[in-house]
Amino acid sequence: MGLAGAHRAALDIRGLCKDFAVHGGRVTALQDINLTVRQGDFISIIGSSGCGKSTLLRIIAGLETDYQGDAEFEGERINGPGLERGVVFQEHRLFPWLTVRENVAFGLGGGRENSRGESVREHIDLVGLTGFEQAYPHQLSGGMAQRAAIARALVNRPQVLLLDEPFGALDALTKIQMQEEVLRIWRAEGATMVLVTHDIDEAVFLGDRVVIMSNRPGTIKRIIPVDLPRPRDRGSYEFTHLRSAIYAEFFRQEDKPFAYAI
Amino acid sequence: MSNGQETSQETFAALEALKEHYSLPSLTFSVPRQVQGLVLPVVIAVVWEALAQTGILPANWLPAPSVVVATLLELLRGGELLGHIGVTLARVVSGFLIGALAATLLGGVTGSSPLVRRVLDPTLQALRSIPSMAWVPLFLLWLGIHESSKIALIAVGVFFPVYLNLLSGILTVDRKLLEVGQVFRLDRVQQVRRVILPAALPSYLVGLRSGLGLGWMFVVAAEIMGASRGLGFLMIDGQMTGRASVIIASIVLFALFGKLTDLVLERAAKGLLGQRGIEF
Numbered sequence: 114m115g116l117a118g119a120h121r122a123a124l125d126i127r128g129l130c131k132d133f134a135v136h137g138g139r140v141t142a143l144q145d146i147n148l149t150v151r152q153g154d155f156i157s158i159i160g161s162s163g164c165g166k167s168t169l170l171r172i173i174a175g176l177e178t179d180y181q182g183d184a185e186f187e188g189e190r191i192n193g194p195g196l197e198r199g200v201v202f203q204e205h206r207l208f209p210w211l212t213v214r215e216n217v218a219f220g221l222g223g224g225r226e227n228s229r230g231e232s233v234r235e236h237i238d239l240v241g242l243t244g245f246e247q248a249y250p251h252q253l254s255g256g257m258a259q260r261a262a263i264a265r266a267l268v269n270r271p272q273v274l275l276l277d278e279p280f281g282a283l284d285a286l287t288k289i290q291m292q293e294e295v296l297r298i299w300r301a302e303g304a305t306m307v308l309v310t311h312d313i314d315e316a317v318f319l320g321d322r323v324v325i326m327s328n329r330p331g332t333i334k335r336i337i338p339v340d341l342p343r344p345r346d347r348g349s350y351e352f353t354h355l356r357s358a359i360y361a362e363f364f365r366q367e368d369k370p371f372a373y374a375i
Numbered sequence: 376m377s378n379g380q381e382t383s384q385e386t387f388a389a390l391e392a393l394k395e396h397y398s399l400p401s402l403t404f405s406v407p408r409q410v411q412g413l414v415l416p417v418v419i420a421v422v423w424e425a426l427a428q429t430g431i432l433p434a435n436w437l438p439a440p441s442v443v444v445a446t447l448l449e450l451l452r453g454g455e456l457l458g459h460i461g462v463t464l465a466r467v468v469s470g471f472l473i474g475a476l477a478a479t480l481l482g483g484v485t486g487s488s489p490l491v492r493r494v495l496d497p498t499l500q501a502l503r504s505i506p507s508m509a510w511v512p513l514f515l516l517w518l519g520i521h522e523s524s525k526i527a528l529i530a531v532g533v534f535f536p537v538y539l540n541l542l543s544g545i546l547t548v549d550r551k552l553l554e555v556g557q558v559f560r561l562d563r564v565q566q567v568r569r570v571i572l573p574a575a576l577p578s579y580l581v582g583l584r585s586g587l588g589l590g591w592m593f594v595v596a597a598e599i600m601g602a603s604r605g606l607g608f609l610m611i612d613g614q615m616t617g618r619a620s621v622i623i624a625s626i627v628l629f630a631l632f633g634k635l636t637d638l639v640l641e642r643a644a645k646g647l648l649g650q651r652g653i654e655f
Binding site: 174175176193195196198199200202204206208209210212219220249250251252269 | 569651
């Protein structure tokens, strides 16, 4: 893809609002969200729980279609899921009755012959699960199951991969390992990545830009570019500086001293 | 989640080891774990035998286990027993197949289509509240005293647990798995075939097993009420001729064959669900 293609907007969100009916009233989950994601970008969206970041991702995924404003993918309004948009959820959501290979092949449509396809083998290999094709989900560790889920999301070669707190349930060491894997996969696949997380370190380590969201109603508070070369050193001055800057955004917003929160 | 399980398993193993270590020198002779469940029945049989032999239990009320076994052998030699067993088994199996098939079709359709569910399910739920025995006179009137009415009764008994479990299995499919299907743009039919039905399978198998249990219950009822062959008939025959040993022998056979047929389903379920790591 040429330079022009690399700068085309994959996702264009303008004036997006979303509210839910709760106990007869309406609660605003997202208010006036504006965000443009170029093809090949890696975007981290960070916010505390309940800020609407997952709702935003679900709208992009096409799982929530009842919204106001514009959410466009490749210039077309999003009104349902599409194979060009792969999704990895917080829980692996593998089908317990299918093997790793069959789970990965799920998105290719029915038929067992599909599970032998090139794309399946390639993506199982990409996430490092070669040798575990015949394993069932209950036999996998949390990290391995999430790898399988990533392979399943990638098997249709989506243009955008949407990651909804994908490592939230993993232990700290596995999490770091998976973050590095995701970077490697991003480079290998060249897909646009949108990652939702509540982990500041993760957001800075992975994203080209970190989108900071605030609570009730969910709005974009700031977008911080991360101009650090990869691989990023989590201990470097620039990294820790960015991390504290984002940290400060959250605790200023809380509007009370840190000590009170404890 | 798997981490939690591992941890609890580890804790359990550690506790077991502690117990082993600190346990008092016990007086119990060690019984292998697999046959510990047999200890109580054996003790009961021995005590029962002793009480019957010494005449404390009246032999015509509660004959000794050895007498029951002798009766079984005698019936077997007489050649009639295999016939009774065969007839009863045939009734249970055909009633089970008919009931389970109908329940699978109706449960599948009502589970898959909200419209059909709204139309059909209330009626089926209403029919369920009729005590199944209340159908007997009607079945006798419609189908006569012979096989069909008995099989119909068994089928009705089997139908409801299978139907209810299949339906609830379908309706309680994890919404999160359905979303995965949505993400991959499965249409309604594919969603049913590739996500909903496999997800409902464990619940369906539970339904089949409890349906089979009810099938055995209803075959006894049907045969007691009017049959000239079958294990239920044998019981009534024992009652009429005052032979408690025949009644007890029939009870033992019912238990035996009930357990055996359940074992078949259990094995099948294990084969189908073992891959998911579900204990069945």
